[in-house]
Amino acid sequence: MKLKKFAFLLALSAIWSLQSCDNNDDESLNVPVELQNALSSKYPNVTNVKWESKAGYYVADFYDQYEISAWFTQDGIWKMTETDIPLSALPQEIQYSFENSEYYLTWKVDDVDKLERDGFEIIYVIEVEKQNQEVDLHYSANGTLIKSIVDTDNDEDEYLPVQLTEAIKNFIYKNYSNALIMEVDIENDRNDKYYGYTEVDIIHNRIHKEILFDSNENWYSTSWEVHKNELPEAVRNVIEKQYKEYNLDDAEYIEKANDTKYYRIDLELGETDLTVNIDSDGNVIP
Incomplete structure (x- = not known):
C-alpha cells in the first residue's frame, strides 16, 4: 500500500515538473547573460525585473509607469512588448472609434494592451466582455479597427508575431x-x-x-471595406432596383489572382441575410 502511494506521489511530482517547464516564474530561473544584456539595451532604466518562461520564450516583467512584459527568444532576440494601459491612455483616434462602435455601450472593457512587435506596426487591443462572451478589438494607432476576434481561450502567447x-x-x-x-x-x-x-x-x-x-x-x-457612397453607380443601381427591400449592411471590394474583381455586398431584411457579388459594370456574378 505504501509503495502504491509513493508511486502515485512520484507521478504527481513528474506532472507538476512538466507543467512548470512550460510556464516558469520561479525566482531561481537561470537567465543567460545575453538575455539580461538584451533587456538592458532595449530598456536601460528598468529595475526590479522578474523573469519567467512562457511558450519557449523568456519574458521580463517590470513596471515603468505601466505593467510591461517584454518577450525574448532564448538567444536574446526581442520579439514583443506588451504594455497594460488604461483606456484613457489610448490615442484619441482609437477612443473615438471605440466610443462609436457597437461595443461601447453594452460591453464592459476588461483590459487594454499596447503591443509592440518585431517587424510589425503598433497594435492596441481592447478586450471587452458581456456575460460569457469575450471579444478582442485590434486597433491601429490611427483608430482603424483591424479585426475583432472572439476570445475562446487565454493563450499567453496569442499576440506573438x-x-x-x-x-x-x-x-x-x-x-x-x-x-x-x-x-x-x-x-x-x-x-x-x-x-x-x-x-x-x-x-x-x-x-x-x-x-x-x-x-x-x-x-x-x-480585399477592403468600402462605404456606400464609394460604390460605383452601376453597383448602386443594381442594389436599389433588384434589392430595394433590403438594407445595405456591409460592402467590400475584392480582387483575386485569377483577375476577378467585384464588390461583395451584404444585405439584410429582418432576420434574413443575403450576400451578392457585383462587378463594377453592374453584373451580378456567382
Missing part, C-alpha cells in the same frame, strides 16, 4: 508601396477551406486591406 516569409514580404512591398504590416494570421482549422492560408492585414494609403496568400505563398486575393 507570425514571421512572414521573404516571398510574401516582397510581394507586399512591391504591390503596396509604403504599406504598414499590422497583423498576420495563418488559418489552422483543417475544416476551413482556407486551411494553411496566410492572411496579412496592412494599412495602405490609409486604407485597411486584407491580403490572402495560399499555402504555397502565392497571392490569392486582396
Whole structure:
C-alpha cells in the first residue's frame, strides 16, 4: 500500500515538473547573460525585473509607469512588448472609434494592451466582455479597427508575431508601396477551406486591406471595406432596383489572382441575410 502511494506521489511530482517547464516564474530561473544584456539595451532604466518562461520564450516583467512584459527568444532576440494601459491612455483616434462602435455601450472593457512587435506596426487591443462572451478589438494607432476576434481561450502567447516569409514580404512591398504590416494570421482549422492560408492585414494609403496568400505563398486575393457612397453607380443601381427591400449592411471590394474583381455586398431584411457579388459594370456574378 505504501509503495502504491509513493508511486502515485512520484507521478504527481513528474506532472507538476512538466507543467512548470512550460510556464516558469520561479525566482531561481537561470537567465543567460545575453538575455539580461538584451533587456538592458532595449530598456536601460528598468529595475526590479522578474523573469519567467512562457511558450519557449523568456519574458521580463517590470513596471515603468505601466505593467510591461517584454518577450525574448532564448538567444536574446526581442520579439514583443506588451504594455497594460488604461483606456484613457489610448490615442484619441482609437477612443473615438471605440466610443462609436457597437461595443461601447453594452460591453464592459476588461483590459487594454499596447503591443509592440518585431517587424510589425503598433497594435492596441481592447478586450471587452458581456456575460460569457469575450471579444478582442485590434486597433491601429490611427483608430482603424483591424479585426475583432472572439476570445475562446487565454493563450499567453496569442499576440506573438507570425514571421512572414521573404516571398510574401516582397510581394507586399512591391504591390503596396509604403504599406504598414499590422497583423498576420495563418488559418489552422483543417475544416476551413482556407486551411494553411496566410492572411496579412496592412494599412495602405490609409486604407485597411486584407491580403490572402495560399499555402504555397502565392497571392490569392486582396480585399477592403468600402462605404456606400464609394460604390460605383452601376453597383448602386443594381442594389436599389433588384434589392430595394433590403438594407445595405456591409460592402467590400475584392480582387483575386485569377483577375476577378467585384464588390461583395451584404444585405439584410429582418432576420434574413443575403450576400451578392457585383462587378463594377453592374453584373451580378456567382
